Amino acid sequence: MCVLLPVLYMAILPGSREPAPVPHTSSPTPPNVPTPATPPQASSTTSQGVRESVLEPRVTNSIGMEFELIQPGEFQMGAPDGDKDEQPVHTVRISKPFYLGKYEVTQAQWQAVMGNNPSAFTGDPTRPVENVSWEDVQEFIRRLNTKEGGTTYRLPTEAEWEYAARAGTTTAYSFGNDKSQLSQYAWYADTSGSQTHPVGKLKPNAWGLYDMHGNVWEWVQDWYGPYPAGAAVDPAGPSSGSHRVLRGGGWDNDAGTCRSASRYRWPPGSRYGHLGFRLLRLVP
Ligand SMILES: [Ca+2]
Numbered sequence: 203m204c205v206l207l208p209v210l211y212m213a214i215l216p217g218s219r220e221p222a223p224v225p226h227t228s229s230p231t232p233p234n235v236p237t238p239a240t241p242p243q244a245s246s247t248t249s250q251g252v253r254e255s256v257l258e259p260r261v262t263n264s265i266g267m268e269f270e271l272i273q274p275g276e277f278q279m280g281a282p283d284g285d286k287d288e289q290p291v292h293t294v295r296i297s298k299p300f301y302l303g304k305y306e307v308t309q310a311q312w313q314a315v316m317g318n319n320p321s322a323f324t325g326d327p328t329r330p331v332e333n334v335s336w337e338d339v340q341e342f343i344r345r346l347n348t349k350e351g352g353t354t355y356r357l358p359t360e361a362e363w364e365y366a367a368r369a370g371t372t373t374a375y376s377f378g379n380d381k382s383q384l385s386q387y388a389w390y391a392d393t394s395g396s397q398t399h400p401v402g403k404l405k406p407n408a409w410g411l412y413d414m415h416g417n418v419w420e421w422v423q424d425w426y427g428p429y430p431a432g433a434a435v436d437p438a439g440p441s442s443g444s445h446r447v448l449r450g451g452g453w454d455n456d457a458g459t460c461r462s463a464s465r466y467r468w469p470p471g472s473r474y475g476h477l478g479f480r481l482l483r484l485v486p
Contacts (some may be wrong), residue, residue, distance in 0.1 A: 211332045239395070240373060249416055257485060260410070264350055269301035270410045277365050278372060279430060281463035288463045293433040294361045296485075302358060302366050303480035305401035305412050306330035306420065307342075315345050321398075322475030328400040330418045330478040336446040336470035339479050346481075357423040358482040361437045363449045367462045369409040374461045376407035376414065376467035381457040388416030390460050394453035415460040418478030419448040426467035445469055466485050 226425050231347040259271050281330045310327035312334070320333045334342070336357075343355050357368070377387060385393045387405045394416070402412040403418045414420075424439025438448070445467035451460030454476055458464070468477065 218419060233254070253341055257299060260304070261355065261483070263344075263483070265311050266432050267307070267311055267481065268304040269481075270304050271299060271370050271485075272296075272302050272362075272366050272409060273299050275365070275370075277363055277368055277370075279364055279463075280373070281461065284463045285465070287428065287465050290431060292428060292431070293335075294365065295433070295435045296362060296365050296395075297436050298416065300362065301483040301485065302408075302411060303482070304410060306418055306478050306480050308401055312342065315342055315349065318471070323398045325345065326400050328402075329398045330413070332398060332418045332475050332478045333473045334421075334466075334477065334479070335473045337475070352483040353486075355481045356484070357364055357400055357421055357479060358422040359436070359438050360422045360447045360449065361434070362482060363420065363422045364462060366409060366411055367414040367450065369407040369411070371408070371462070373391045376462060379403075384415065384457050385462065388413070388451070388460050389453050390416040390451060396454065398453055398478075411440070413452050414454070415462075416451050417453060419452040419466060419477040420450050420474050421477065422447045422449055427467070448477065 215306050261269050261271075263269070263336070274296050276293060276295045278291050279294040280288040282289065282291050307330065308328050309321050309324065309331045312321075312331035313319050313327070318332070319327075320338070321329065321331050322333050323329055339357065343357070346355050347353070359411055366378060371378075375381075375384060375387070377383055384390060387407070389399045389404070397416055401417065404412065406412045407414055425441070425443030426445040426447045427440035427443055430437065446469075447464040448468060451464060451466075459466075468474075
């Protein structure tokens with residue numbers, strides 16, 4: 203009877219999936235149910251999968267920066283109907299999990315590490331720091347890595363940034379294609395009042411990241427250059443260049459410029475009131 207029970211149970215369940223294996227006591231692995239509000243699950247029961255399962259879904263560092271775990275995966279980088287430099291759309295595989303800042307780095311966090319606040323828009327320390335160059339950010343990272351010894355931070359690569367911004371979507375924005383919804387997620391030209399706003403006040407994307415669209419442009423690690431023609435694994439951009447890449451659009455940009463695939467660039471020494479960043483924290 204005990205052996206027949208699972209079979210009978212499946213037979214009387216309307217809509218039971220026929221190929222589903224009969225429950226087996228020695229294999230307790232549950233089905234991998236997609237959950238759009240969280241990062242993707244490990245794809246298999248490899249040793250890497252076991253390791254991923256024990257990672258904290260989010261961490262907070264010594265100066266209160268919060269990070270969300272981003273699981274590895276594959277996505278289509280670029281936009282077929284976007285600007286020329288967003289093409290060709292190509293397959294990118296992110297091979298390792300990483301933590302990404304839930305918010306843009308704030309003025310309070312910059313102050314805690316650097317002892318100053320270069321921002322153009324002050325008055326609330328939870329506004330994003332801006333008016334920082336790519337090179338300034340490297341100094342911030344050096345000091346933070348020293349302060350936290352044993353934990354490594356860096357800027358995300360352009361591919362890591364877009365992968366996280368899309369959060370599994372293939373649309374213009376992390377919430378779809380409808381520009382009229384952008385004001386729920388982003389401070390941009392139509393809504394910002396020509397200034398930055400405290401981080402995290404609007405809706406996050408499906409992976410829990412705020413202000414990926416708008417507020418301040420975010421420096422990423424890569425030199426600016428054309429995309430590769432074919433598929434890539436953990437691409438890090440050209441080996442040299444004159445401009446570093448910025449992503450996400452800012453408070454003074456139109457909706458189209460805040461798309462997930464949109465790219466911009468400035469020389470690494472440039473500072474403006476719309477240039478900020480968020481950090482990546484390596485998984486140990
Ligand atoms: Ca942003």
